[in-house]
Amino acid sequence: MTASHATERILNDPVALHVRREITALSPDWSVGEALDHMRRTPPPGRVIYFYVTDSDGRLVGVVPTRRLLFAPPETRVADVMIRHVVTIPEAATVLEACEFFTLHRFLAFPVVDADRKFIGMIDVELYTGELAGELGADDPNGAAAARVGDDVFEIIGVHLTAAAQANPGRAFWGRFPWLLCNIAGGLVAAGLASFYDDVLTWKGAVLSLFIPVVLALSESVAIQSVTLTVGRFRAGTGDRKRQLRSALTEGATGALLGASTAGVVALVAAIWLRDAAVASVLFGAIGAGVAVSTVVGFAVPTLLHQFRLNPQVAAGPISLASADMLTLLIYFNLARTVL
Incomplete structure (x- = not known):
């Protein structure tokens, strides 16, 4: 299978296969100090880009950028510093659709939710090229497939976005x-x-x-x-x-x-x-x-x-x-x- 065909195959995977699920969510009722203490006791694996806020039923209700959480007064409620309008990716989306979100919205990460808006996990910008390149290069000792995957991803996503824009007569x-x-x-x-x-x-x-x-x-x-x-x-x-x-x-x-x-x-x-x-x-x-x-x-x-x-x-x-x-x-x- 060529790198281009492998890229197409992975881009059609469900995004749920690539979600990071070990994410510690915050409660909107916590204070900023309580949230930071909780994160110190149970630090999330990997890098932290955004903090996600869920209600008692596990539904996503907001997102807090790292800088906003670190610089807010400790007594401030998380609900008062979080951003309530959150761009989410549905669990049923494909990897290609998820990658298009990065191109369209230019965020570093997106939460993934199910049909009831329950928080499933998150995907970050590494999915855009890094993870895909790693998968394609796993069986390639010379790394040639991994070196070409970025070009394939950008070209495929660009074609899909252009086609979507031209499909609407008004936007075209x-x-x-x-x-x-x-x-x-x-x-x-x-x-x-x-x-x-x-x-x-x-x-x-x-x-x-x-x-x-x-x-x-x-x-x-x-x-x-x-x-x-x-x-x-x-x-x-x-x-x-x-x-x-x-x-x-x-x-x-x-x-x-x-x-x-x-x-x-x-x-x-x-x-x-x-x-x-x-x-x-x-x-x-x-x-x-x-x-x-x-x-x-x-x-x-x-x-x-x-x-x-x-x-x-x-x-x-x-x-x-x-x-x-x-x-x-x-x-x-x-x-x-x-x-x-």
Whole structure:
């Protein structure tokens, strides 16, 4: 069984199989001092992230972050410092659904409850990667499966979350529409830029306008290629800073090569067709620079979105295309004004 198949199998396990049940619950009627004394007498195994509070029937009624319990006055009742609204995971949930809770809510642990809200135990963030990696690597002396499990988990969870969001038309609309406004804004700005260069467009304007679709199509194509490759790196878990720097240098060099080669082809065709060396030189310079810049834009935009915890899969494309269009047109018009 491959690591990916093993990951899928474990993610479909009931979360109850992975719950830590040796958890000492607090009573809401205790004082903070009584609660701390109780924890000293019966210390819970493993690390403590949150303290859970249950009533006399064992039902979960609240949660107390460790810091809040330690710094509250000893005479304060636990009921007065606990958080009553608790995000819980049902006992019938799968490991995959539990992992999605960590992604959606960004807590370090979650209580698990049964159908009557009775406290069963808890799972902490180690379930997200550590425990799964340990299970997959148990029969792998080289640890290769354990090394790959994190990538598998993140990719599977990401696919499930994206599919869930897109299944709702309203959520899908509001997740995508605001970023399409970037295309509208980019188009309007491009039209505005053209109005500032009407002297260029009227002087050999028919020739220059003829090649605008080619110039923009090339810059947009390389921009979206860079976006796709960059987002793929993040999904594959290869987006650390050192690799980002290497990827940036690689994309820059690739963009320069793509720009020079595509610019050479278009400029050669223009020179043979129009027999105008000036127009051919403008096309060569504009396409070469525009493609190189668009490659960098296609890498930089999803990288920045990822840093700010925004979804690069939805937002990076429209922003990159609008930016590539505007920058390429600026290069094209200014170069034309200078050379022609």
